[in-house]
Amino acid sequence: xxxxxxxxxxxxxxxxxxxxxxxxxxxxxxxxxxxxxxxxxxxxxxxxxxxxxxxxxxxxxxxxxxxxxxxxxxxxxxxxxxxxxxxxxxxxxxxxxxxxxxxxxxxxxxxxxxxxxxxxxxxxxxxxxxxxxxxxxxxxxxxxxxxxxxxxxxxxxxxxxxxxxxxxxxxxxxxxxxxxxxxxxxxxxxxxxxxxxxxxxxxxxxxxxxxxxxxxxxxxxxxxxxxxxxxxxxxxxxxxxxxxxxxxxxxxxxxxxxxxxxxxxxxxxxxxxxxxxxxxxxxxxxxxxxxxxxxxxxxxxxxxxxxxxxxxxxxxxxxxxxxxxxxxxxxxxxxxxxxxxxxxxxxxxxxxxxxxxxxxxxxxxxxxxxxxxxxxxxxxxxxxxxxxxxxxxxxxxxxxxxxxxxxxxxxxxxxxxxxxxxxxxxxxxxxxxxxxxxxxxxxxxxxxxxxxxxxxxxxxxxxxxxxxxxxxxxxxxxxxxxxxxxxxxxxxxxxxxxxxxxxxxxxxxxxxxxxxxxxxxxxxxxxxxxxxxxxxxxxxxxxxxxxxxxxxxxxxxxxxxxxxxxxxxxxxxxxxxxxxxxxxxxxxxxxx
Numbered sequence: 001x002x003x004x005x006x007x008x009x010x011x012x013x014x015x016x017x018x019x020x021x022x023x024x025x026x027x028x029x030x031x032x033x034x035x036x037x038x039x040x041x042x043x044x045x046x047x048x049x050x051x052x053x054x055x056x057x058x059x060x061x062x063x064x065x066x067x068x069x070x071x072x073x074x075x076x077x078x079x080x081x082x083x084x085x086x087x088x089x090x091x092x093x094x095x096x097x098x099x100x101x102x103x104x105x106x107x108x109x110x111x112x113x114x115x116x117x118x119x120x121x122x123x124x125x126x127x128x129x130x131x132x133x134x135x136x137x138x139x140x141x142x143x144x145x146x147x148x149x150x151x152x153x154x155x156x157x158x159x160x161x162x163x164x165x166x167x168x169x170x171x172x173x174x175x176x177x178x179x180x181x182x183x184x185x186x187x188x189x190x191x192x193x194x195x196x197x198x199x200x201x202x203x204x205x206x207x208x209x210x211x212x213x214x215x216x217x218x219x220x221x222x223x224x225x226x227x228x229x230x231x232x233x234x235x236x237x238x239x240x241x242x243x244x245x246x247x248x249x250x251x252x253x254x255x256x257x258x259x260x261x262x263x264x265x266x267x268x269x270x271x272x273x274x275x276x277x278x279x280x281x282x283x284x285x286x287x288x289x290x291x292x293x294x295x296x297x298x299x300x301x302x303x304x305x306x307x308x309x310x311x312x313x314x315x316x317x318x319x320x321x322x323x324x325x326x327x328x329x330x331x332x333x334x335x336x337x338x339x340x341x342x343x344x345x346x347x348x349x350x351x352x353x354x355x356x357x358x359x360x361x362x363x364x365x366x367x368x369x370x371x372x373x374x375x376x377x378x379x380x381x382x383x384x385x386x387x388x389x390x391x392x393x394x395x396x397x398x399x400x401x402x403x404x405x406x407x408x409x410x411x412x413x414x415x416x417x418x419x420x421x422x423x424x425x426x427x428x429x430x431x432x433x434x435x436x437x438x439x440x441x442x443x444x445x446x447x448x449x450x451x452x453x454x455x456x457x458x459x460x461x462x463x464x465x466x467x468x469x470x471x472x473x474x475x476x477x478x479x480x481x482x483x484x485x486x487x488x489x490x491x492x493x494x495x496x497x498x499x500x501x502x503x504x505x506x507x508x509x510x511x512x513x514x515x516x517x518x519x520x521x522x523x524x525x526x527x528x529x530x531x532x533x534x535x536x537x538x539x540x541x542x543x544x545x546x547x548x549x550x551x552x553x554x555x556x557x558x559x560x561x562x563x564x565x566x567x568x569x570x571x572x573x574x575x576x577x578x579x580x581x582x583x584x585x586x587x588x589x590x591x592x
Contacts, residue, residue, distance in 0.1 A: 004057050004224075005369060006383040013220045017049055024056040030547045031061035032234060032457070037088035038064060039072035041099035042213040050223030051092075058231035059547075069211060070099070076127040079134070090233070091131055092140045092226055096189065096213040097147055097167055106161045113160055121173045128177070128184065136463050138183045140229055143171045145193040145214070148202035182462055185229050185390060189214075192221055195383075228385035234459055235448040238367060238386040239341060241284060242332055244350035245295040245302055245323070249281075249313065250274050251374070254305040255297060265310025273374045278312035280378045285317065288396030289387050290339070290403055292320040294331045294348070299323040319403035328355050329362035338410070339403060340512035342452065342548060347386050349377070393442050395489045405486040406513055412485075423518060423587035426483040430522045431591045435469035435476040435495075442490045443478055446509060451548040454509040455541065455555060468507075473498045475530055479523050481514055481588075492519055494527055501537040508541070508555075518586030524559055525583045526592060532578050540564075541574040 251263025
């Protein structure tokens with residue numbers, strides 16, 4: 001649906017939201033259900049409607065609680081039976097500068113203004129802490145936009161008496177809190193309002209007539225921003241950017257113009273535009289985005305272009321390079337298969353509208369932004385919100401290196417006729433331990449990112465994982481895999497709840513990049529061994545179907561579990577007699 005792509009089609013989003021909702025539900029019959037509490041300092045009905053649409057587009061169906069008008073602080077501090085019973089998964093605090101109870105004047109001293117600033121900050125900090133203590137869920141807080149007037153003109157931003165200065169200082173205190181507290185996120189309406197145009201954003205008519213915090217047409221932009229944070233929390237981010245080459249990463253056609261004829265680098269304005277775009281793409285790698293090439297080109301020409309002396313990207317920056325004359329949709333599917341990623345993990349960037357249309361039609365789920373003019377490429381990708389960052393682990397920082405190591409493993413496999421011999425050649429060591437503090441962040445991240453090899457798709461915060469680790473009635477295991485090519489990090493997680501002599505497996509997932517390496521065998525051997533040591537006689541496994549996890553439907557059956565029941569929704573309960581389990585002894589050294 002084009003209305004969700006930047007630039008947003010606000011007229012369609014606002015006027016046809018019921019039809020859009022029906023269409024989105026039809027397209028995604030198995031959405032992730034989440035409860036979101038909106039605590040507003042202004043009217044929030046339209047915010048909830050638009051946020052619901054954007055989340056549905058990301059496969060998340062939201063149920064909303066909304067505070068009464070301007071009762072955000074009261075609901076947070078004193079609670080309501082409705083909010084308590086709602087038990088939100090996410091809290092969004094929708095406030096703006098008009099909700100500040102005091103702003104400085106020229107009559108105030110610097111000391112009075114400092115005290116005023118601290119009082120305003122404490123008003124919010126106290127609320128955040130109360131919500132965290134009661135609900136232990138992610139909190140999203142707007143920072144503050146600015147009034148669309150400056151009483152002192154340009155002086156307003158640097159003079160201690162200026163409202164712009166005061167709001168900027170207050171925002172900085174919010175950012176310091178966010179940096180020190182997990183599961184607290186800033187929705188940057190200061191940037192959104194500037195990008196939208198502050199005069200239009202802050203149209204006073206909509207405040208005085210409807211008590212909207214911004215003009216009606218800006219609400220979809222706000223909702224999109226909040227939705228990007230929430231979809232990132234629940235693993236709906238894109239993971240890879242697939243790039244065309246000619247007139248996308250450089251100006252010109254390398255096969256016709258030659259490397260010397262390409263526009264890239266400082267010599268001409270057009271070349272500077274492409275160099276800046278390459279720098280942006282390279283920077284995406286630092287937040288865990290992987291890059292690939294899908295280009296109609298001779299491979300030798302493509303590599304020559306990527307080695308242009310004024311270029312920023314080099315062949316090693318890409319985890320896959322498909323430069324050939326095959327259809328681009330087929331190349332993209334091949335890249336997805338090689339990387340063990342679903343098509344909905346990809347963004348496809350190509351200057352040619354015909355190629356974009358083919359890929360969008362033939363590869364459902366891939367995001368295909370409109371790239372119209374090289375000077376707009378960065379804006380179109382950035383404003384699309386495809387790669388929103390809420391957490392950043394060490395695994396994210398070395399994602400390209402991990403995929404290059406996988407390519408080396410694939411090349412090594414081709415040299416062996418026997419798969420077992422290949423696995424032995426990898427010299428693998430699996431380290432399986434409990435949920436240790438060092439790995440809490442990565443474990444929580446895996447629960448929110450792993451979709452295909454995920455038996456129950458239970459999504460967990462870091463606090464949830466800590467609670468599991470501290471529960472004496474749970475068996476919690478995480479597995480790390482190292483081989484001769486490198487360290488894959490934490491790649492699999494299991495958590496089971498013991499009830500007497502029964503163990504119920506509530507969480508089992510694994511990163512698809514280590515599929516068919518025997519890590520699931522190592523985990524099952526370890527799990528059953530530990531369960532037996534704790535007196536467990538029967539293990540129950542649960543499979544809850546989603547649009548993506550069909551590959552693990554028979555996972556427990558393959559380990560000798562017997563099917564107990566299956567309901568109409570396809571949810572299956574499996575059962576294993578611990579005494580009958582036959583260990584798998586995978587091709588690896590296992591350290592426990």
